Amino acid sequence: MANLTIVAHIHAKADQIDFVKSELEKMVAPTRAEKGCVQYDLHLDNDHPTHFMFFENWESRELWQDHSNSQHVQAYRAASEGAVESFTLHEMTQIA
Numbered sequence: 001m002a003n004l005t006i007v008a009h010i011h012a013k014a015d016q017i018d019f020v021k022s023e024l025e026k027m028v029a030p031t032r033a034e035k036g037c038v039q040y041d042l043h044l045d046n047d048h049p050t051h052f053m054f055f056e057n058w059e060s061r062e063l064w065q066d067h068s069n070s071q072h073v074q075a076y077r078a079a080s081e082g083a084v085e086s087f088t089l090h091e092m093t094q095i096a
Contacts, residue, residue, distance in 0.1 A: 005092040006056040016083035036063025
């Protein structure tokens, strides 16, 4: 079975960029240590400083769901409430 790829787009409110960046960065180390995490990379759009993107690869959807319910993800959600303009998540499978 192929890995599950997640592409998550986070758009911070213009006056909350530094705060959202800091909160997103807090999730990187604990997530990379999670069971099933193959890749977890945070990106910032070079032309749009409010746009962050996670590119993730997981061994399975179940292990990714465990991550989604983890303490550090829940802490991020609580801390960033009201600071994020929009959030879009795509579950994808590599085909070539």
